[in-house]
Amino acid sequence: MISIRGLTKRFGATTVLDGIDLDIAAGERVAIIGPSGTGKSTLLRCLNYLDRPEAGVIRIGDLTVDAATAKPAQILALRRRTSFVFQNYSLFANKTAHQNITEALITVQRKPRAEADARADAILREIGLADKAGAYPAALSGGQQQRIGIGRAMALDAALMLLDEPTSALDPEWVGEVLDLMRRVAERRQTMLIVTHEMQFAREIADRVIFMEGGRIVEQGPPSQIFDAPQDKRTESFLRRVR
Amino acid sequence: MRALDIDYMLGLVPVILGYVPLTIGMALAAMVCALLLACLLAVERVARIPVLDQFVQLFISFFRGTPLLVQLFLFYYGLPQILPVLAGINGVTAAIIGLTLHFSAYMAESIRAAILGVDRSQWEASQAVGMTQGQLMRRIILPQAARVAAPTLVNYFIDMIKSTSLAFTLGVTEMMGATQKEAAGSFLYFEAFLVVAMLYWAIVEVLSYLQRRLEGRLNKALAR
Ligand SMILES: Nc1ncnc2c1ncn2[C@@H]1O[C@H](COP(=O)(O)OP(=O)(O)OP(=O)(O)O)[C@@H](O)[C@H]1O
Ligand SMILES: [Mg+2]
Numbered sequence: 001m002i003s004i005r006g007l008t009k010r011f012g013a014t015t016v017l018d019g020i021d022l023d024i025a026a027g028e029r030v031a032i033i034g035p036s037g038t039g040k041s042t043l044l045r046c047l048n049y050l051d052r053p054e055a056g057v058i059r060i061g062d063l064t065v066d067a068a069t070a071k072p073a074q075i076l077a078l079r080r081r082t083s084f085v086f087q088n089y090s091l092f093a094n095k096t097a098h099q100n101i102t103e104a105l106i107t108v109q110r111k112p113r114a115e116a117d118a119r120a121d122a123i124l125r126e127i128g129l130a131d132k133a134g135a136y137p138a139a140l141s142g143g144q145q146q147r148i149g150i151g152r153a154m155a156l157d158a159a160l161m162l163l164d165e166p167t168s169a170l171d172p173e174w175v176g177e178v179l180d181l182m183r184r185v186a187e188r189r190q191t192m193l194i195v196t197h198e199m200q201f202a203r204e205i206a207d208r209v210i211f212m213e214g215g216r217i218v219e220q221g222p223p224s225q226i227f228d229a230p231q232d233k234r235t236e237s238f239l240r241r242v243r
Numbered sequence: 244m245r246a247l248d249i250d251y252m253l254g255l256v257p258v259i260l261g262y263v264p265l266t267i268g269m270a271l272a273a274m275v276c277a278l279l280l281a282c283l284l285a286v287e288r289v290a291r292i293p294v295l296d297q298f299v300q301l302f303i304s305f306f307r308g309t310p311l312l313v314q315l316f317l318f319y320y321g322l323p324q325i326l327p328v329l330a331g332i333n334g335v336t337a338a339i340i341g342l343t344l345h346f347s348a349y350m351a352e353s354i355r356a357a358i359l360g361v362d363r364s365q366w367e368a369s370q371a372v373g374m375t376q377g378q379l380m381r382r383i384i385l386p387q388a389a390r391v392a393a394p395t396l397v398n399y400f401i402d403m404i405k406s407t408s409l410a411f412t413l414g415v416t417e418m419m420g421a422t423q424k425e426a427a428g429s430f431l432y433f434e435a436f437l438v439v440a441m442l443y444w445a446i447v448e449v450l451s452y453l454q455r456r457l458e459g460r461l462n463k464a465l466a467r
Contacts, residue, residue: 076373076375080373
């Protein structure tokens with residue numbers, strides 16, 4: 001069970017997140033949609049303190065992190081309960097595909113090397129990149145890099161997987177393979193919070209869709225409600241624009 | 244103009260060559276120490292730890308702002324007068340320490356620039372998987388910075404080898420010191436210093452060749 005209360009983030013004078021309250025059940029897959037500059041990425045980045053929120057409490061299981069008092073050890077603990085898939089992949093440039101997956105297992109989770117290697121092999125097979133185990137990110141296509149990015153997050157077995165527009169930096173030809181992989185991750189009931197512009201995808205995999213605007217949650221509900229019968233005018237006009 | 248005494252020069256080569264290990268040894272020892280110190284200084288400069296940062300800046304500024312020869316004299320002849328523990332320090336040790344401090348100041352700046360050149364995404368990805376600041380530096384940032392800084396650092400090593408010749412002013416009989424002694428005996432100064440110059444040159448050429456091969460390799464690994 002994950003709960004977020006009053007999450008607030010300002011950049012200078014502008015409030016980018018305006019007291020976000022959100023609960024996510026274990027195994028729930030939540031999609032966030034909304035116009036550009038609304039604070040979707042900032043919300044994800046505040047959930048693992050890549051951006052430090054000014055206020056708000058985040059609870060994941062028995063861990064509680066309050067922005068007012070958050071200490072480095074708590075921030076580390078929070079990051080170790082979440083995984084992150086970046087829009088621009090952000091693979092470790094000095095590590096091979098295989099090492100990108102084992103790196104945190106060994107240095108952060110302190111797993112024995114053999115176990116980490118076995119896990120990476122299994123994940124590479126699953127994401128269809130077993131033949132690229134020894135390749136450096138620079139030698140991989142965007143789609144392959146993002147599949148490794150997702151594989152790296154899968155390996156961590158985190159209580160919450162955060163995904164920030166995983167397909168929007170991709171050339172159109174690679175979008176399909178990455179969506180397919182995320183579908184498989186979602187089917188396993190990995191708890192996930194995914195920001196996406198792929199409305200069809202959100203409708204397919206999400207248990208709940210959140211529409212955000214101006215740093216607030218405007219409306220949320222099952223995909224059928226948000227997409228077919230939005231209650232708020234802002235949701236409706238956003239959906240009309242993106243369709 | 245008189246003719247060069249070629250026989251004397253040829254005879255001198257093996258004598259001076261006998262001091263190459265000491266010269267390279269001093270440079271290697273100083274290089275290893277300077278690299279370690281420079282990494283610490285560079286990481287501090289990036290992290291900007293209050294108070295410590297001011298000291299580090301002062302350190303770097305002093306060792307870049309004064310001549311190596313002056314630093315060596317200050318360290319070998321000057322410091323023992325006010326710090327008795329340093330009395331009796333031998334010339335080789337003093338030279339290694341002096342070279343270490345001097346070159347670490349330069350290398351710290353190159354490494355710092357290389358660290359700052361590592362893409363922000365690399366820091367964020369490391370933080371996101373839960374690495375500590377130390378793990379992130381050691382595992383992800385420094386290795387990438389090292390590739391960028393490597394050619395410059397090899398240049399400093401080459402510079403360091405040439406700078407070991409200053410150790411003769413601290414009474415160390417390395418390549419330059421040995422040449423000086425030989426020349427004082429034979430009065431064939433031109434021949435003697437020409438020989439030692441050629442030997443330094445040869446060492447540097449070998450290193451430059453290795454440097455080019457290293458760069459070729461690094462470029463391959465980093466090809467985008
Ligand atoms: N580091 C920063 N410094 C200042 N302002 C920022 C920073 N990061 C984000 N912002 C601002 O915060 C607001 C929200 O940005 P955010 O990236 O969260 O939007 P988003 O909903 O993810 O948009 P998009 O769909 O374009 O990715 C924007 O107005 C942006 O300009
Ligand atoms: Mg965004």
